[in-house]
Amino acid sequence: xxxxxxxxxxxxxxxxxxxxxxxxxxxxxxxxxxxxxxxxxxxxxxxxxxxxxxxxxxxxxxxxxxxxxxxxxxxxxxxxxxxxxxxxxxxxxxxxxxxxxxxxxxxxxxxxxxxxxxxxxxxxxxxxxxxxxxxxxxxxxxxxxxxxxxxxxxxxxxxxxxxxxxxxxxxxxxxxxxxxxxxxxxxxxxxxxxxxxxxxxxxxxxxxxxxxxxxxxxxxxxxxxxxxxxxxxxxxxxxxxxxxxxxxxxxxxxxxxxxxxxxxxxxxxxxxxxxxxxxxxxxxxxxxxxxxxxxxxxxxxxxxxxxxxxxxxxxxxxxxxxxxxxxxxxxxxxxxxxxxxxxxxxxxxxxxxxxxxxxxxxxxxxxxxxxxxxxxxxxxxxxxxxxxxxxxxxxxxxxxxxxxxxxxxxxxxxxxxxxxxxxxxxxxxxxxxxxxxxxxxxxxxxxxxxxxxxxxxxxxxxxxxxxxxxxxxxxxxxxxxxxxxxxxxxxxxxxxxxxxxxxxxxxxxxxxxxxxxxxxxxxxxxxxxxxxxxxxxxxxxxxxxxxxxxxxxxxxxxxxxxxxxxxxxxx
DNA sequence: GCCGTTTTCGGCCCGACTGTTTTCAGTCG
Numbered sequence: 001x002x003x004x005x006x007x008x009x010x011x012x013x014x015x016x017x018x019x020x021x022x023x024x025x026x027x028x029x030x031x032x033x034x035x036x037x038x039x040x041x042x043x044x045x046x047x048x049x050x051x052x053x054x055x056x057x058x059x060x061x062x063x064x065x066x067x068x069x070x071x072x073x074x075x076x077x078x079x080x081x082x083x084x085x086x087x088x089x090x091x092x093x094x095x096x097x098x099x100x101x102x103x104x105x106x107x108x109x110x111x112x113x114x115x116x117x118x119x120x121x122x123x124x125x126x127x128x129x130x131x132x133x134x135x136x137x138x139x140x141x142x143x144x145x146x147x148x149x150x151x152x153x154x155x156x157x158x159x160x161x162x163x164x165x166x167x168x169x170x171x172x173x174x175x176x177x178x179x180x181x182x183x184x185x186x187x188x189x190x191x192x193x194x195x196x197x198x199x200x201x202x203x204x205x206x207x208x209x210x211x212x213x214x215x216x217x218x219x220x221x222x223x224x225x226x227x228x229x230x231x232x233x234x235x236x237x238x239x240x241x242x243x244x245x246x247x248x249x250x251x252x253x254x255x256x257x258x259x260x261x262x263x264x265x266x267x268x269x270x271x272x273x274x275x276x277x278x279x280x281x282x283x284x285x286x287x288x289x290x291x292x293x294x295x296x297x298x299x300x301x302x303x304x305x306x307x308x309x310x311x312x313x314x315x316x317x318x319x320x321x322x323x324x325x326x327x328x329x330x331x332x333x334x335x336x337x338x339x340x341x342x343x344x345x346x347x348x349x350x351x352x353x354x355x356x357x358x359x360x361x362x363x364x365x366x367x368x369x370x371x372x373x374x375x376x377x378x379x380x381x382x383x384x385x386x387x388x389x390x391x392x393x394x395x396x397x398x399x400x401x402x403x404x405x406x407x408x409x410x411x412x413x414x415x416x417x418x419x420x421x422x423x424x425x426x427x428x429x430x431x432x433x434x435x436x437x438x439x440x441x442x443x444x445x446x447x448x449x450x451x452x453x454x455x456x457x458x459x460x461x462x463x464x465x466x467x468x469x470x471x472x473x474x475x476x477x478x479x480x481x482x483x484x485x486x487x488x489x490x491x492x493x494x495x496x497x498x499x500x501x502x503x504x505x506x507x508x509x510x511x512x513x514x515x516x517x518x519x520x521x522x523x524x525x526x527x528x529x530x531x532x533x534x535x536x537x538x539x540x541x542x543x544x545x546x547x548x549x550x551x552x553x554x555x556x557x558x559x560x561x562x563x564x565x566x567x568x569x570x571x
Numbered sequence: 572g573c574c575g576t577t578t579t580c581g582g583c584c585c586g587a588c589t590g591t592t593t594t595c596a597g598t599c600g
Contacts, residue, residue: 023572024583025572025573025582025583026572026573027572028572028573028583029572029573029583030572032572032573033572033573057573058572058573058574059572059573060572060573060574061572061573062572062573063572063573097598097599098589098597098598098599099598100597100598100599101597101598102596102597102598103597103598132591133590133591133592133596133597134590134591135590135591137589137590137591138589138590138591141589141590185600196600198600224587224588224589224599225588226587226588226589227587227588228587229587229588230588231588231599241600243587256584256585256600257600259600261584261600264584265583265584268584268585269583269584272583272584273576273577277584278584278585279584279585279586280585280586281586
């Protein structure tokens, strides 16, 4: 029973309670618990053993006992009781955009509709009109919602959403009257996947912005078109919302629409205790209704007695408490990165020669890179054998002689075999400046086998960094089943660094794991795993992940000048 | 169902948009 599964059960419980019309705050408690469990870096069963379940915010005695029941039995009593009352197909109806708990309940009670297929048939046959609050238009909307659901692909990786965001912003900036336009939401928080795109604008003529937005070429369907707020479904399958706000309230709106929801609720709660009220229109004195802040985000935090909190931290995972104590981290920035330690070339599956890669790295202002082509054991790409590495090192040495203020490190991305050995002998690895070890095969080993395999690999004295440590591919492959805490222990023991791989589908380590690594005292490196020059830009995604993990410059080895880097890499 | 420098009971964020309404309910974020 993994954390995702526990969270799924709690969320389904919340869905069923909503359909029943239960206490909304009770429902919210279930959802909050689900969200916090999903965001955990460690297994919930570990917390049960340690008896620290109730330390998770939003989980009290009651939920803790239910979660224990879920982990032991796969379900819990009250959940089973509700499932017997509400068919799962009725809960499924909630997935349809525009259909909420009230509608689902109505459809089931009055028409016996207990699946999306039945709902579609009934709507097509115009059998819904006549129900309270439902006429032809609502039938149409339900059918449209079902179509959207069928095409929906879930959350989109951040790296794919960002270009869309840039395009929308660039085009709307051209609209007459627009004086400011920014993105908000999970995109601004740089979460690894995003559910939708939120954009905020200031304009003297809001109607023009709305009209221009819904007419953009990337719009597949207009979902709402109001005076200051519109929503569209894009051709790329992700929803985008644009809002026009008053410049006097821009900061308040930006905080509000950046979220996260949990962060906002925390701020509002604090405000209330200070006799203030926060909304997207500003901070107001509760008694007089006078606006105290609103124009800039800094003002909002200041009104609460807080320093500015970076968007990447706004998840209510301790950032408000840290801000109160003046203990916010001094987050790493992309400018702190001095080199990339995971780069491929035409020697294996990269698209560019070492010379080309080096030129691109120098243009970025880097002072070093490590060429880490694949080793020979990896069947799918042409990997390097010992003889190839000797030749490659000769080429690198020649290139280094012509370079000032820049150094190419000789390296390899060694393959961790199923048994934890590497596919190049230590004698070969010893001649290189830098060795990353990564898993590229046998992903489905059980937890114990996989953990021992990787622990064995990282105990090899020549391995400096564990590459993409959990192996996930967003939307494509789950992370390996791994005892992450044991791996951290091994990493610390062997003075190994862990990679935050910035490739858009990887972002591996993720934010939660990277934060645990930092807390465990394991150093990190942020690499792009570049196979083509444009991918050097992905460093921003890796840095964002690090920022979400509260990581500072001092936690990351490739922020060091070359000399210090080499010293730290020596074991 | 959670939570507590006002509280162990009584709070718990709030407004835009839509479609159905004739003043509002449902959904969404």
